Amino acid sequence: MRLLIIRHGESEADLLDVHEGRADFALTERGHRQAQAMAQYVAENYYIDRIYASTLTRAMQTARHLSDATCVPIRPEHDLMEFNNGLLAGLPHKEAAEKYPRVPDLPPDKSVYEQESLVEFRDRAERILTKILAEASENDTVAVVTHGGTINQLYHAFLKLPVKDGMFFSTADTGIHEWIIEPTECRITRANDDEHAKGI
Numbered sequence: 001m002r003l004l005i006i007r008h009g010e011s012e013a014d015l016l017d018v019h020e021g022r023a024d025f026a027l028t029e030r031g032h033r034q035a036q037a038m039a040q041y042v043a044e045n046y047y048i049d050r051i052y053a054s055t056l057t058r059a060m061q062t063a064r065h066l067s068d069a070t071c072v073p074i075r076p077e078h079d080l081m082e083f084n085n086g087l088l089a090g091l092p093h094k095e096a097a098e099k100y101p102r103v104p105d106l107p108p109d110k111s112v113y114e115q116e117s118l119v120e121f122r123d124r125a126e127r128i129l130t131k132i133l134a135e136a137s138e139n140d141t142v143a144v145v146t147h148g149g150t151i152n153q154l155y156h157a158f159l160k161l162p163v164k165d166g167m168f169f170s171t172a173d174t175g176i177h178e179w180i181i182e183p184t185e186c187r188i189t190r191a192n193d194d195e196h197a198k199g200i
Helices: 012-016 029-045 057-070 093-099 118-135 148-159
Strands: 002-007 050-054 074-077 141-146 176-181 186-193
Touching (some): 029 057, 029 176, 050 118, 057 074, 057 141, 141 148
Parallel strands (some): 002 141, 050 141
Antiparallel strands (some): 002 176, 176 186
16 A cells, blocks of 8 residues: 655644644645645545545645545544644743743653653554554555654654654655555655645
8 A cells, every 4th residue: 555644734833933733723825825736746646545634724624635636535533633732732932931841851651731742642643553554455545634743753653663762754844755555565655745835
């Protein structure tokens, strides 16, 4: 099977310079244009069998562009939501740094400020990746529309990396990652491809 993992487009939080996470911001006009370009590119180059999406607005709006372009319905999944950043959600970065300073060397199974722990975030990524793979057929192409932090955790789950290893896999707005998963091997054939959105 082929798995296309796609980040949402630019959101209003990007312009407001606030912590996003579970704060439910919509796409900007530019974000919609990015999503339209991504959807057109995917529709022209792949036959999509399923679309899964985070239930947060910015991801669902991005997924709707893809659904409209491919005529494939969206399967909303709460486990694809971004990191639960608790009390920081929606706060300006300066205010958050003053109210909720970073806690150094926090164990991965612990959390602060009503956030989920890193272990909980990883478990959620493992759970949704297992579900998506279990529901797919061998020749399916599946699109997953989610968030930068969640994509990073999906990579960690896919590559069986340690929970806390300092690695981060970056993703631009509507960046596409392509994984091929076969019985005898798994391959990453594309990572953070955002050529479709250049100049937008």
